[in-house]
Amino acid sequence: xxxxxxxxxxxxxxxxxxxEEKSKNKEKENKKKATKNRLNTTSKKVAKTKVxxxxxxxxxxxxxxxxxxxxxxxxxxxxxxIGVNVLPDNKKDKSSSKKSNKSKQVKTNKVDKTAxxxxxxxxxxxxxKKKVNKNNTSRPKSTKKQNSKSEKELKKSRIVKNIVKWTxxxxxxIGAIIFFMLTPLFNVLEVSVVGNDKITTDKVISLSRIxxxxxxxxxxxxxxxxxVKENAYIDSVSVRRILPNKIELTVKERVETYMLEFGNxxxxxxxxxxxxxLSEDKLELPIIVGYNTSEEDLKAGNRLIIxxxxxxxxxxxxxxxxxxxxxxxxxxxxxxxxxxxxxxxxESKGKLVHFGDNKDINDSILxxxxxxxxxxxxxxxxxxxxxxxxxxxxxx
Numbered sequence: 001x002x003x004x005x006x007x008x009x010x011x012x013x014x015x016x017x018x019x020e021e022k023s024k025n026k027e028k029e030n031k032k033k034a035t036k037n038r039l040n041t042t043s044k045k046v047a048k049t050k051v052x053x054x055x056x057x058x059x060x061x062x063x064x065x066x067x068x069x070x071x072x073x074x075x076x077x078x079x080x081x082i083g084v085n086v087l088p089d090n091k092k093d094k095s096s097s098k099k100s101n102k103s104k105q106v107k108t109n110k111v112d113k114t115a116x117x118x119x120x121x122x123x124x125x126x127x128x129k130k131k132v133n134k135n136n137t138s139r140p141k142s143t144k145k146q147n148s149k150s151e152k153e154l155k156k157s158r159i160v161k162n163i164v165k166w167t168x169x170x171x172x173x174i175g176a177i178i179f180f181m182l183t184p185l186f187n188v189l190e191v192s193v194v195g196n197d198k199i200t201t202d203k204v205i206s207l208s209r210i211x212x213x214x215x216x217x218x219x220x221x222x223x224x225x226x227x228v229k230e231n232a233y234i235d236s237v238s239v240r241r242i243l244p245n246k247i248e249l250t251v252k253e254r255v256e257t258y259m260l261e262f263g264n265x266x267x268x269x270x271x272x273x274x275x276x277x278l279s280e281d282k283l284e285l286p287i288i289v290g291y292n293t294s295e296e297d298l299k300a301g302n303r304l305i306i307x308x309x310x311x312x313x314x315x316x317x318x319x320x321x322x323x324x325x326x327x328x329x330x331x332x333x334x335x336x337x338x339x340x341x342x343x344x345x346x347e348s349k350g351k352l353v354h355f356g357d358n359k360d361i362n363d364s365i366l367x368x369x370x371x372x373x374x375x376x377x378x379x380x381x382x383x384x385x386x387x388x389x390x391x392x393x394x395x396x
Contacts, residue, residue, distance in 0.1 A: 005249055015380055016332065019157070030055065042225050044103065051262060054126040064299070074206055082154045156272045177358075181215075181217050182217070186244050186245060187213050187214055187215055187245055187246055188211070188212055188213065188214050188245055188246070189246065190246045190247070191205050191208070191210050191246075191247045191248075192207065193249065193251060194248065194251070195250075195252055195253070196251045196253065197225050199231060205249075206235075207228045207230060207231055207234075208224045208227055209224070210247060218240075224239050225238075225239065230277045232254065233252045233253050233254050233276055233277070234252070234254070236251075237250070237252075253310055254270045254272075255271075255383075256269065256270060257271050258285055258286050258287070259282070259283060259294075260271075260290055261287050261297065265280050266278070266279060266281070266282060266283070266287070268283070269304070271316060272303070272310065273303050274302075275298060275300055275301065275302035275303065276300060277300055278298065285320065286333065287330060287333045289337070290335045291304065292305060292307050304393070310339075311336040312336075312337060314339070314357075315334055315342070318361055318365075319331065322365055325366065325369050326369075327369055330346045330349060330372075331344055331345075331346065332345050332346065332347040333345035339357065340356070340357050342355045346372070349372055349376075350378075350380075350381065350395075351375070351381065353381075353384060354371050354381065354383045355384055355385065356384055356387075357385075366381060371392050378395075380392055381393045381395070
């Protein structure tokens with residue numbers, strides 16, 4: 001059967017096979033086989049190079065191998081055609097093989113270049129990603145710092161606003177309260193006095209200098225206390241506001257317990273040595289003589305000097321022990337000129353007692369009580385200052 005050939009092949013004429021032609025065909029076939037072996041060796045080398053390349057090169061190798069197989073299937077040089085003389089075209093085969101090799105090399109070079117380009121692109125992308133990550137990592141730090149600073153500033157501004165707001169509210173409240181307190185509703189209409197006995201209520205109110213109709217919150221409590229305590233009988237004062245319009249004064253008075261003989265008059269004093277009042281009236285109180293306080297200092301509101309106060313403390317102990325033994329009312333005069341030997345006068349019994357110092361006061365009072373009972377109706381002196389020798393000497 002006769003076949004049509006490609007452009008590279010040419011048909012001369014039809015002939016019948018002879019022995020010479022068969023030998024010629026065999027030589028041609030041997031040449032073709034040699035060229036095929038060369039092509040196969042080159043293709044194997046190319047395949048090895050392709051294996052070393054990336055996965056993308058493998059796809060290209062597969063496509064080129066498939067193309068080769070297709071060419072080999074339809075290669076007319078490997079077949080013997082009856083009745084057709086095929087002229088050998090060695091130049092074209094060589095050129096085609098060279099071209100194919102060149103094209104393969106170009107393709108491999110292109111593949112290598114594409115692989116290199118892809119790798120370089122990937123590296124550039126990875127580098128760019130790293131740079132972006134670096135930039136991203138560097139930016140959040142600065143942004144975090146800026147955010148933290150802005151948050152702190154916002155907090156500070158909020159705190160300042162709250163402080164300003166609350167201070168304004170407090171000032172407004174205080175102003176409203178003060179305005180309300182100064183209204184006529186809180187004007188004083190009544191003053192009451194509690195605890196007074198010696199001094200009258202009117203006297204205490206006049207001493208306080210409280211004006212009726214004055215606002216209760218304008219009154220100075222400490223000043224009222226000073227004013228009322230100008231009277232020597234006032235020991236302490238407490239001032240209380242009874243809203244809306246009343247003032248209550250609670251007074252504690254001093255009580256006179258002894259008298260100081262001062263010429264033809266008497267200065268009343270209390271247990272603490274405060275001078276209460278100078279009067280010509282003689283009260284039923286013990287008279288203290290022999291004191292060292294100067295006459296110039298004997299004024300209401302003043303107090304005895306320290307030396308006299310120490311002696312007064314001993315006198316108080318003697319009087320207390322006497323009251324416990326029911327003879328305290330008999331004491332009329334106490335001489336404190338000598339601290340080692342206090343002298344007590346019992347006018348109603350006509351006796352002068354040399355009491356001694358402040359030691360063994362209770363024992364001395366018990367002995368004195370017995371002597372008074374034994375020497376009833378006899379005037380004289382009792383000597384208790386010598387504990388070893390206690391006796392009564394009758395007055396002649």
